Amino acid sequence: MSMDLELQDLRVLITAGTKGIGQATVELFRQLGARVITTARVRPESLPEESFVAADLATLDGCTAVVDAVKRRLGGVDVIVHVLGGSSAPAGGFAALDESEWHKELSLNLFPAVRLDRALLPGMIAQGSGVIIHVTSIQHQLPLPESTTAYAAAKAALSTYSKSLSKEVTPKGVRVVRVSPGWVETEAAVALAERLAEQTGTDYEGGKQIIMKSLGGIPLGRPSRPVEVANLIAFLASPRAAAITGTEYVIDGGTIPTA
Incomplete structure (x- = not known):
């Protein structure tokens, strides 16, 4: 990206940063001069230990470990990018989704963002600035009943939570934005x-x-390609997007058939 996004030296937490959109976002933010910590359950050899936290964010203990590392290594955070998400639910429609499957979808796609925000937002509010980006999905608008009902519902919950959070914390200096990818x-x-x-x-x-x-x-x-989603995330996190908050940006190649 040729435009200077003024991300140099910003303290950034990006979840799920070892594959796909997360990996592309980590690489781009580093290229642009940000100080990045990322997370996943296993550290790849390509990532140095000081910029990585091995944690299962579907658990409360995993989220706590990441928060502790961010505070200890960075002294706080300026940007949080919640990329973590996915689904392991079986096909077969609603009947295939038992109690355990529903809990797994919510534990992966909603609760990590809520927990990390809850722990790190007070620091952002205290400094009077910050950006939180929640990566949702067009599935919350176009669910596939055969296989993505629980995932789509969890992403819809994340989107609604994000919108409500933006209304509460934007007056305190913290922007909250959603990025909604289609098929990547x-x-x-x-x-x-x-x-x-x-x-x-x-x-x-x-x-x-x-x-x-x-x-x-x-x-x-x-x-879409992962780097294309990362480009959008980087712009929204930057001071160039200082008047953007509370909105959802769809990047899906035109998949959603309505405006």
């Missing part, structure tokens, strides 16, 4: 397309077409 060509998405291709006797491009068709089509003709 992450490692997991590639694996899914390859699996569908094998099952249907087609190639990778054919597998991608199957996924796009299931979404009702993507006018752009392809999924």
Whole structure:
């Protein structure tokens, strides 16, 4: 990105920073001069220990470990980017979602953001500045009943929580924004397309077409790339977006058919 986003030396926490959107966001913020800590359950060798916290954010203990590390290593935080999310729920519609599956979806897609915000927001409010970005999903508007009901519901809860939080803390100097990706060509998405291709006797491009068709089509003709989502996140986190708060930015290649 050629525009100076003025992110130099900002203290940034990015969750789920070892793959996909999270990894692209970590790399971009570092290129732009930010001081970044990221998290996942296992540290890849490419990330230095001082900028990584191994933690399971689906647990209260994992969130506590990350908060402690942020305060100890950075002395606080200026930007939080909540990328963590995903689904392990089985296909089969609502009947396949027992109590355990619902809890897993909420524990991964909602509670980590709530817990980390609750612990780190007081410091942002005290300094009179900060940005929180919640990565939601177009699934909360376009759920797929066969397989994403619980995930979509959890992301809808995250979006509503984010909007409410923005109304409360924006007057105190903290902006809260949502980024809502559609289908993104992450490692997991590639694996899914390859699996569908094998099952249907087609190639990778054919597998991608199957996924796009299931979404009702993507006018752009392809999924978004992780770095494209990271570019949007970096802009929204920057002083260039100082008047933007409380809104949700969709990046889906035109998948959602309404304005």
